[in-house]
Amino acid sequence: MSDALKHECGIAQIRLLKPLEYYKEKYGTAFYGINKMYLMMEKQHNRGQDGAGFANIKLNTAPGDRYISRIRSNAAQPIQDIFEQINGRINDEIKANPEYADNVSLQKKNLPYVGEVYLGHVRYGTFGKNSIESVHPFLRQNNWMHRNLIVAGNFNMTNVNQLFNNLVELGQHPKEKADTVTVMEKIGHFLDSEVQKLYKKLKKEGYSKVSASPIIAEKLNVAKILRKSSKNWDGGYAMAGLLGHGDSFVLRDPAGIRPAYYYKDDEVVVIASERPVIQTAFNVDFDEVHELPPGHAIITKKSGEVNITQILEPLERKACSFERIYFSRGSDAEIYKERKMLGRLLMPEVLKSIEHDTINTVFSFIPNTAETSFYGMVEAAQDELNKQKNDAILAEKDTLTDARLKEILAHRLRTEKIAIKDVKLRTFITEDSSRDDLVAHVYDVTYGVVKPEDSLVIIDDSIVRGTTLKKSIIKMMDRLNPKQIVVVSSAPQIRYPDCYGIDMARLEGLVAFRAALELLKDNNQYDIVEKVYDKCKLQVDLADVDVKNFVKEIYEPFTNEQISDKISELLCDTDVKAKVKVIYQTVDNLHTACPKNLGDWYFTGNYPTFGGNRVVNRAFINFYEGNEGRAY
Secondary structure, eight states: OOSOOOBOOEEEEEEEOSOHHHHHHHHSOTTHHHHHHHHHHHTTGGGOSSEEEEEEEOSSOOTTSOOEEEEEEOSSSHHHHHHHHHHHHHHHHHHHOGGGTTOHHHHHHHSTTOSSEEEEEEEOOTTSOOSGGGSSOEEEOOSSGGGOEEEEEEEEESOHHHHHHHHHHTTOOOSOOOHHHHHHHHHHHHHHHHHHHHHHHHHHTTOOHHHHHHHHHHHOOHHHHHHHHHTTOOEEEEEEEEETTSOEEEEEOTTOOSOOEEEEOSSEEEEESSHHHHHHHHTOOGGGSEEOOTTEEEEEOTTSOEEEEEOSOOOSOOOBTHIIIIISOTTSHHHHHHHHHHHHHTHHHHHHHTTTOOTTEEEEEOTTTTHHHHHHHHHHHHHHHHHHHHHHHHHTTTTOOHHHHHHHHTOOOEEOOOEEEOOOOOOOOOOHHHHHHHHTTSEEEOOSSOOTTOEEEEEESOOSSOHHIIIIIHHHHHTTOOSEEEEEESSOOOOSOOOSSBSOOOGGGOHHHHHHHHHHHHTTOTHHHHHHHHHHHHTTTSOGGGOOOGGGGGTTTSOHHHHHHHHHHHTOOTTOOSEEEEEEOOHHHHHHHOTTOOBOHHHHOOOSSHHHHHHHHHHHHHHHHTOOSOOO
């Protein structure tokens, strides 16, 4: 993707179902869980590089023995930093105590991070908070083993203020108004309440505090706690948690916005944000890894009993389509096919733009994630070239010579790697002129493969803000002196902010929104902006269920093509010599390519939860009033 676009996080959870001695005997190490967690986190580094965290629980420890370990890092390479520290600690302890080397019971008792339950997390700091305090997992500590709670998630809540106020009404004093804190404290409150109820019941039955503790752990109803905790959550989430005594869970939002997959056999229970992560780390087939149903939790008790339980009534499935377009790794078999189809479905519009002249066209892509869509586009272009060859042969069949036949068959599709990404730019310089100069040099180009009579077609995953295209890519392409530059987006026009985890909170940052505003000015219809503002303001105090998305009215006067053409203008400086055309995917084609992930609110404004409409209206109010605050 040419525009830097961050999103919320990846989770990994492992529960070992056998004693550690089993893994030592079968795999040669009691550190089996640690090694697998490293693989799972590293295979999800695409989901977050601003921070990483790891937590571990040991089962059945004696009082006085440490049973929870947690480590977090916001270093430049946080996953590597975490596991270097873990390995360093373990190796130092074994070096100082050689008797630990082959003794699994001593390793579990004395070495940190050696246990049966693991939780890992990688994150992007979408709110600009990259301090260590913002890195998951979060830990809520208590001297009662079963009241310890560790939480990490891939999520964003739209109603943080409401959740915060709910905690205050419960008599709590949250340390921060952040969705992570409010979610953890909500779960923690109902965990405490359930433990207290169980203890009172057992006390009446004559149990002492000591004898009641293991029975509480056994009887604790995790599903009940999650139902009460999540009752008022509005957002997209895959929420993972561990309880101190060994229960674990992952809960997915009822619209299925954020992804979660699981695998289970007689040795392990594994959950991750992406299917191929589990396939690779545990060497299992596609069909053995299952998607966690929306509104359900996978709950593993300390005993090893595993249940998939409905926690919330599922809503209409609106799984995030950006997972398929860009975020998830393309090594997933389904995603790979879908990305190719996204490229293929764009070809009719591309052919129209180049007037079906495949001979004088060079096809390329924005590295690196647009490459798969590029393959699909090229396959469709090859089909067109074959048709042209076939038509030419049939048209000339009566006069066709051997030399002419060879000439026709010699035509090849011209595909080149034109754009080369030199560096991963980090926007650590805030001065606009300095940052713009850096952006302009993120990409380099391959010289000598484009002729002045050529059209240059280059595909990108999506065009969000258009900054890198304008400041860098289009200018770089123009240096090659093509007749025309056709920029193709495998995603539709991004018109609305996201509020479920993707860092697209401000409307004015979206090039499609800016294009619509310019069209309103061009057509003397800018009064619509004030009318939409007034409608949004009238909804500020309404309940979320009653709020409507009036921002759609900004786009209604115009066709998709009109907005695309205006975007083409906005992305071109006056010094660009080539004709530039921008082609976007249609929403219908997106749904055809990705039929299981129909979450398209950033393209259509059709938010899957009520809180989304409030967020988009607040984003518009912020834009109109010049308020730089976030909409959620």
